[in-house]
Amino acid sequence: MFKGKNRFQSILLFILDLSILISSFYLASFISFGDFNPNYYYYSLLLGWGIIWVGVVLKYNLYEVPRILYVDKVLSKNFSAITVFIVLSAAAIYFFTSYKFSRIFFITVVSLFSFLLLIFRILFLYLVKSQRLKKDFRKRGVIIVGMNQNIQRLISRVYSRPQYAFFIEGIFTDTKLKGRLKNNHKGGLDDVKDYLLTNNPKEVVISLPHSYGDYIDELIHIADNNLVRVRVVPEFSEYLSQRFSIKYVENVPVMKFRKEPMQSLSNRILKRSFDIVFSLMAVVFIFSWLFPIIALIIKLTSKGPVFFSQERTGQDNVSFMCLKFRSMVVNTDSDNLQATKNDSRVTPFGSFMRKTSIDELPQIINVLFNQMSLVGPRPHMLKHTEEYRVLVNKFMVRHFAKPGVTGWAQILGFRGETKTVKDMEKRANADIWYIENWSFMLDLKIIFRTVFGMLFKRDKNAY
Known part of the structure; x- marks a missing residue:
């Protein structure tokens, strides 16, 4: 937790977390008991919470800020850590104490702590991003060996973007470079070994054909003996059009296609729990009065x-x-025809419901029956599934996930009538991206944008 160049950052975040926890403790005391100084028994809770939080921080490595920073993914990890913290805290009180602590106090503390922690994490992450954009920020040097489409993509999307704080020390390739890349060219493949031995690069990225296996092995050997970190972009990734990961089974490398966060049991429990809680709240506080009005x-x-x-x-x-x-x-x-613009079948009030997406609200019942989720790929009629599984490549991949009342494709504008196969292809690609990049924070973002769109925007494709 406290090591390396990020030691000061980790210590600062740890002190901040403890300060938030202590502040939440005293604020909850005032809210629950009208006094900032609770019964002395309650201070045992504060000590226990501190110990539990240290364990959670170590387990989730919360103070690591990746060089390639995606705020939603970092927040999702923090949210998972907070959920575990709350569960462990409740379990510790139930199993290891006989004193009847106030439930209101407990709920208030963990609610304040969770809310304030996420707010300060967001502020911290955006501060990190802004610091990296400064000219005097210390950037990490990287040398690149080889040149192909994936390397060009890495350069344009990562190594050339200031928010990731990299700079290219040199490119070594026998391929003729064009444009601004020529300024970074330091030599051919024969020059890499000498550069590694006489300079001190922090990282080398290698992407060469498998026929260069012995050469790559030699470069890795030199790098390891000179404290240079090595990243290898597999040559076969040039012709694979989808994501993959490599895991080792009895030291045998096995390639797995497609990352699916929702295959994790903890993620499925988190997503399902949120579906149930949110849906029940919607039924009790909104549908109980809104449904009769709409029905009438x-x-x-x-x-x-x-x-x-x-x-x-x-x-x-x-x-x-x-x-x-x-x-x-x-x-x-x-069951055969999609709704089209100015469709004569749509009633006047039906038109209003479709434009505001109110007509989809009964699907909350499908969510409670575990047939759908709040967020996921939109379900299609059976006829369209059979048609597009033939016309659109990987169309059926979207059915790895539970269908949703709203989805990533919908907030991107891929909703309503699919006039061409290309329209459905865009929708399917967006759904597949959601399945491969799911996080709890992404679900919250989609729900927020959906509600905002229902209240304040009108989608031109909703008819």
Whole structure:
């Protein structure tokens, strides 16, 4: 936790965390008991919380700020750590104490601590980003061996961007370079060994064909003996169009395609717990009065049932009955034809519901029945699943996840009628990106943007 060049940063964050915890303790005491000085028994809680938090920090390595910094991923890790902290704290009180501590006090402390910690983490991460943009910030040098499309992508997206605080010491390749890359060219492949022996680069990135295996081995040997970190971009990643990871099974490297965070049991529990809590709160505080009003308007403005149910494709290609408020007149084409602009089947109130996405609200019931999640790829009618699984490459990958009431594709604008195969391809790619990059913070971001869009924006594709 406290080592290397980030020791000062780690100590500062640790002191800040403890200060937030102590402040939350005293604020909760005042809120719960009207006094900043609670019963002395409660100070044992403060000591226990401090010990538990140290363990959680060490387990999750919370004070590591990666060079390639994605704020949402760091916050997601912090949120997971806070969840574990709360569970362990509650368990410790239940199993190891006989004193009846105030539940309101406990809830107030952990709520204040969680909220303040995340706020200060956000401020800290943006401070780190702003510091890295300064000219006098110490950047990490990197030398590059080889040149191909992936290396060019790394240069443009990582090593050339100031927020990641890298600079290219030199590029070694026998390939002729063009543009600004020529300024970084230090020589050919024969010159790399001498450079490693006579200079002190911090990191070397190698991307060469497998036929250079012996040469790569020799470079790694030299780098290891000169305290140079090595990164290798596999040559075969040039022709693989999807993400992969390599794990070792009995020292045998096994390539795994596609990262799926939701395969983790803890992530699934976190996502499902949030689905249940959020959905129940929505039912109690919103739907209890809103549903009767919408149902009455639907019945008064058109003939037919209040709800419309349709069989749609769910997780693992298992179909389920998806619920919506009926926004069209009763017709026989609903299972075959998408809604189009100025569709004569859509009722006047149905048009309003579709533009504001109110018609999707009954899917909260599907969420409670574990057929859907609040966030995920939108479910399609069975006919479209069968059509697009043939027309769109990797279309079925989106069904690895539970379908959602809203999704990443929808907030990017890929919703409504799919006029061309390209439209569906964009939607499927966005859904696959969500599956591979899921985090709890990403779900919160999608929900926030969805609610904001319902209240203040009108999507031109919603009709």
